């Protein structure tokens with residue numbers, strides 16, 4: 001049984017009926033889904049899903065892409081949900097200097113605020129980082145010393161991975177690891193201590209190799225798990241057991 005540590009079941013643009021998707025996830029052996037909300041409206045829908053399916057858990061923050069536009073208006077409503085205990089983590093927060101939809105200054109300011117919120121609420125954080133590791137670490141050093149963190153959908157270099165691991169953070173791999181050209185990423189996966197490894201779909205994005213180009217969904221995590229098991233020289237059951245235990249420990253499920 002697997003845990004999808006990062007899915008967006010409540011994205012406004014999601015065309016598939018989440019109920020049908022959830023039923024397929026269950027049939028495929030997914031025992032929990034961490035649903036990442038990027039707005040207060042999504043949290044409302046996420047809470048409805050959790051009330052119907054208690055094995056779906058909620059995480060929320062304004063995505064770094066959107067903080068310049070809606071970060072301010074969304075911060076307090078999201079913080080309120082965190083303070084009420086509706087969330088198992090704060091995220092996804094972070095920095096994205098690849099797209100730079102928000103300026104780096106604004107992204108760093110919101111990253112700092114969300115780090116502080118996580119510490120106030122004793123919640124772990126889920127981090128998105130693209131081409132911004134130096135600044136991410138600098139903000140973390142100032143505002144989130146030794147807090148529990150999960151770097152989601154890791155796609156960086158071996159050197160970046162080493163610095164992430166040196167901080168004691170958890171690392172999650174998505175369907176990208178199944179792509180033929182992802183040889184370097186598969187090498188990266190091998191150096192992550194087994195106690196720090198998670199897997200995710202990032203639904204509806206990044207469908208694994210056999211579903212490439214189509215919308216992703218939690219049921220497809222099985223394919224990523226098979227590839228990860230092969231890369232690490234483990235059986236599917238061993239890989240499932242360790243990543244599930246890691247997700248339960250990290251999110252306190």
Ligand SMILES: [Zn+2]
Nearest residue numbers: 006036092202
């Ligand atoms: Zn995401």
